[in-house]
Amino acid sequence: MALIQTTRIRVGSPATAVAAHLFGVIAVILMLVWVFHYRGGIDLDSQDSERVFNVHPFLMIFGFIFVIGEALIAYKTIPADHVGQKTCHSILNLIAFIIGVIGIYAVFKYHDRAQISDMYTLHSWLGITTICLFGLQWVFGFLSFWLPVTRGSARARIAPWHASFGVCIFVMAICTAEMGLAEKFIFSGLTGGNQANVINATGYMIFLFAVSVILTVV
Ligand code: HEM
Numbered sequence: 567m568a569l570i571q572t573t574r575i576r577v578g579s580p581a582t583a584v585a586a587h588l589f590g591v592i593a594v595i596l597m598l599v600w601v602f603h604y605r606g607g608i609d610l611d612s613q614d615s616e617r618v619f620n621v622h623p624f625l626m627i628f629g630f631i632f633v634i635g636e637a638l639i640a641y642k643t644i645p646a647d648h649v650g651q652k653t654c655h656s657i658l659n660l661i662a663f664i665i666g667v668i669g670i671y672a673v674f675k676y677h678d679r680a681q682i683s684d685m686y687t688l689h690s691w692l693g694i695t696t697i698c699l700f701g702l703q704w705v706f707g708f709l710s711f712w713l714p715v716t717r718g719s720a721r722a723r724i725a726p727w728h729a730s731f732g733v734c735i736f737v738m739a740i741c742t743a744e745m746g747l748a749e750k751f752i753f754s755g756l757t758g759g760n761q762a763n764v765i766n767a768t769g770y771m772i773f774l775f776a777v778s779v780i781l782t783v784v
Pocket residue numbers: 622623626627630631670673674677683684685686687688689690691692693694696697738739740742743744745746747748749750753
């Protein structure tokens with residue numbers, strides 16, 4: 567009987583992690599092309615309010631979504647022992663939170679400059695909820711998995727909840743970012759063309775990044 571060799575890509579395998587890195591990096595590059603080539607760049611202190619706004623999508627996609635995704639798959643991708651992986655996971659998530667807060671500060675500053683009212687869209691409601699839940703999840707994770715007051719048996723019970731909530735908050739962040747892209751597309755009055763393609767491709771890559779991250783961690 568002929569021996570048929572097949573290449574199998576397992577869920578949770580290094581292949582899905584590699585795909586996640588790849589789609590994440592492409593999404594970040596596309597975001598850079600969008601804000602620098604089409605929208606005049608990023609500057610939190612600029613007199614041009616659009617450049618202040620641009621800080622928001624850039625930090626939310628590069629600093630928040632990409633870094634959270636990398637933090638989620640750290641247990642599969644970082645060649646270290648459990649404590650080393652846990653340290654990377656916690657530090658990456660903390661960095662993502664800090665950058666996320668700066669990214670949200672940027673859009674509040676933009677609204678202030680452009681005299682636009684705050685929190686009037688579903689995107690902004692979901693966005694604030696996501697960043698608050700993310701902060702709470704980090705604090706709760708720190709108390710549960712770093713402080714010696716939590717016993718091993720309690721940690722084992724909390725771990726699956728922590729992981730499940732982590733994935734849910736990541737999905738919320740992805741939905742919020744996709745909504746933000748669609749919103750800006752419409753606000754900019756685009757009806758096609760290269761800039762529209764760049765925005766759509768960014769959103770598509772974020773979607774593929776999310777799928778690869780989730781397949782890696784399940
Ligand atoms: C997880 C990622 C994101 C979070 C948590 C988030 C969060 C927020 C929040 C809280 C606001 C409200 C600010 C205010 O009312 O003053 C906002 C506004 C805005 N964001 Fe995002 N955002 C994210 C990603 C993005 C992305 C990728 C874009 C793409 C361009 C974007 C576009 C916008 C726009 C156009 C506004 C102003 C209009 C509005 O309030 O909805 N956001 N965002």
